[in-house]
Amino acid sequence: MTYYRICLAILLTVCLSRTSYSQESENGKLQTRTLLFGLGQSSVIETYLSPYKYTGINYRLDFSLDKDSKDGLVTWQHDINLDYAHASNYSDRGLYHTAFLDYTFSYLRKVVSTDKFHAKIGLAPDFLLGVVYNNRNDNNPAEAKVNLNLDFAGRLDYRFRWKQTPILLSYDLRMPVLGAGFSPDYGQSYYEIFELGNRSNIVHLLSLHNQWTFNNKLTMELPVGKYSLKFGYLFNLYQTRISNIETSVMNHNLLIGISGDILHLSRKKHLQGKSF
Incomplete structure (x- = not known):
């Protein structure tokens, strides 16, 4: 019962956070959407x-919506990340497909x-859904990942100029500190769990x-008219x-994408203003 109480507490945190976001949305100052594409290397x-260890190519799609409060002291951020990789083992005979x-x-x-x-520092409720699939396994070809966490979150922003062009460097960090997750026992098949009903000890406390787990992202933003080009590096x-x-x-991913204000304000004016 302890694990289920932890899950309920985290879910309540998510709901309260979303309620707070809705109450502030009418008075907010800046809403920024960012879309990033990533390509890199994966090790599984x-x-x-x-x-065995599997290595291969990783593809990533990140979408974020940032919302600043009117006084600029608080930022609410929604992040949705899609991640896919295909990786092979040392003999190139086995193949993993991972999706998160x-x-x-x-x-x-x-x-x-x-x-x-x-x-900036804060907290971030985090929901992860994923699967790892092995094309060589017959009995247990895949494992599901279902995690609900409360993360520590932080962001550092540094603004400078290069030939009169305002540039923004940002570093984002997320690290889960407490949560709950699904996992079978070693050697336990999904047939036992879902067909035979052996569901004991499949929800575990995570800390x-x-x-x-770490999510580290370093980006550089260069304004181009009302929008900005963003380049970066992600280590997850x-x-x-x-x-x-x-x-x-x-x-490990190299990132490229675009960022802009929903209200279509100039990103250049925003970056070179007194508050950014």
Whole structure:
């Protein structure tokens, strides 16, 4: 029952956060949409399916909606991330397909503010849904990932000029600290869980003792008219060790995309203004 109470508490946090967002939306100052495409390398270890390490190509699509409060002290951020990778083992005979959908709602509060530098920290309820598929397994070809976490979130923004062009460097960090997740026991098939009804011990408490996950993103924003081009680098590490099953997914991505204000305000004027 303890695990279900933790899940309920995190769900309530998500609902309260979304309610707070809705109440502030009419008085908000700036709403920014960002769409980023990523391409890079993926490394996957999933001992439920295979003891070997798989490496391959990773594709990523990130969409975010940022909303600042009227006084600029608080930022609400919605993030939706789609991630797909196909990776092979050392013999090139086995093939993994991994797919993840991640939704995060972040509440960030400004703690340091100067004309050129901002630092924000906060909390972020995070829902992850994914699957790892092995094309060589017959009995257990796939493992599902369903996690609900409360993350620590932080952002650093630094503004400078290059030949009269305002440029914004941003670093974003998310790290789960407490949550709950689904995982079968080592050797337990999904047939046992869903057909035979053996569902005991499939929901587990997640914290730093069995989940070590980081999402690090560094971006550079260059204004082009009412919008901005964004370039960046993403390092995403997802590691869990539950019921003697080790999962490790490590992605390195180069990012490129576009960012703009929903109200169609000039991004250049925003970046070079007193408040950014």
